[in-house]
Amino acid sequence: MSPKTLYDKIWDAHVAHEADDGTCLLYIDRHLVHEVTSPQAFEGLRMAGRPVRAPEKTIAVPDHNVPTTPDRVNGIENPESRIQVEALDKNAKDFGIHYYPVNDVRQGIVHIVGPEQGWTLPGMTVVCGDSHTATHGAFGALAHGIGTSEVEHVLATQTLIQKKSKNMKVEITGKLQPGVTAKDITLAVIGETGTAGGTGYVIEYCGEAIRDLSMEGRMTVCNMAIEGGARAGLIAPDETTYEYVKGRPHAPKGAQWEAALNWWKTLYTDDDAHFDKVITLRGEDIAPVVTWGTSPEDVLPITATVPNPEDFEGGKVDAARRSIEYMGLEAGQKLSDVEIDTVFIGSCTNGRIEDLRAAAKILKGKKIKDGMRAMVVPGSGLVRAQAEEEGLADIFKEAGFEWRLAGCSMCLAMNPDQLQPGERCAATSNRNFEGRQGRGGRTHLLSPAMAAAAAITGRLTDVRELM
């Protein structure tokens, strides 16, 4: 038998039908659903009189436009947001799918809730009407975002019509330097490949620096595979994975656990398996990074200066010029001189307990800069509860951060958490597009520790100076 990659193995285990032209029906093990990209899909089912084929494999949670202020227990004020969340309440009930309503302590960002509850397991196929579904690849699950028509297709048939992607290997060798995190790895990779570099590929991340990461860190890395254009990101499961999964509410138990473990241990890339593209970075070479522009590929070490658009080639010259103007920066300006108005810690990229610990470690006993707006939005109610138990919430509050309820919040600013025109934000989220965090808002992507450092000094800051 020819050697296979991890992606090949998961793919092969899920093909329900293959047509002569290679078009496959890929069986889906877990379908995650949220309020924004699903109403039209459920409406489609109703109109066609179709049920959800596998409601027991379908999990819904509202996250994108729920408010994160404490008063949300009294209901959602914005009528459109309320209608979307109520539609999800009703659809979950009518179609009999698993549901974590807005005021359930287990509610949170769908990509944090899935793993936390043990829905996401190694070797699975996982989809969701959200591009950051790539997050679940951290478990060695083939996970990717889909559009609403495909959401309807999965609800109705539990399959997707797919053609296989190519294999890409991203290896991070060696050890990371102090102050460098999973977020810096994933941003550095996108800086290297560009946002279209992964188009047509599924990435497998490997190497010592990846192996050394916790599950939280691995989720951060895979989460942004989509920002590099890849269909999905994968990390082969290992002891770290099994340790995280074991005992979670929906993880297998007893004899089933043993059977699952036996299969999971076969989920690795065989020696000599073929990759169509290989990228290698040295862990030691990765610095704490920030983005300067309006594309996640606009990544530089914090010690660098804003680039000159003329130094780029092709369409990037105009794009960089537009970015720098939008961001209110000047070529040659030191990134560490850029002053920040707002700090946002949260999102499916960096809203897990380890992220909050990393930020709290920098903030302990310190205050945020006068006039700074700073908020922490935990990724789930359970992350929030744990952070309170560990005393992290007190550190944030004493430093001057707002301590919010769980949701996507200012990552995409569909709820009331938005930037004003010209407002500059250091954000632990995943996209720095024009208007992403509010029309005219300016976003610099960075790690939770770097965000905490920026909150203290009021400017983009090399976290290593505060360690």
Next chain:
Amino acid sequence: MEKFDKVHGVAAPMPLINIDTDMIIPKVHLKTIKRSGLGVVLFDEMRFHEHGGENEDFVLNKPAYRNTEILVAGDNFGCGSSREHAPWAIKDFGIKVVISTSFADIFFNNCFKNGILPIVVEEEHHAILMDDAHKGENARMTVHLEDQQVTTSDGIVIEFDIDPHRKHCLLNGLDDIGLTMEKDHHIDKFENHASQARPWV
């Protein structure tokens, strides 16, 4: 779904690279529970000033391009989120074809589900089509799906590739779900097998 055959119409140039789905349709418009009516907010923040009023410099606001049916766009068009509101808005505006050197994966898939034809061309051909799009209203481009050809206003013919299954579905206006349900027995068979092999799933 409507059958897709041939489009003969105005092509608009948008050379900017990495046009993301937040640009195509900002999140404030994702709160709808319908698919229709999003054309008026297509490219909202580029097309309209913050406090209302059209941005005259934006290509689709120029008199020549108000009835655009074909968009010739820069590399990596549609990157970002999975929101199908992006192709819904494009379709609702009246655009039926988007041509670029590359598309983001999810956006590309979403187009086919909505009767929009995304065409990938080589850089050299892209430059020819971009020049043609710059000529304005009188220079109409023709896209012929059956023949897999784009013809510029001055008769240059450029061929393009398309997945045969997707071409078939577009030409015949076929609904994916219906097609998949015809293979229901394969799905049943797979489920039976998988529930034995991986009962914990």
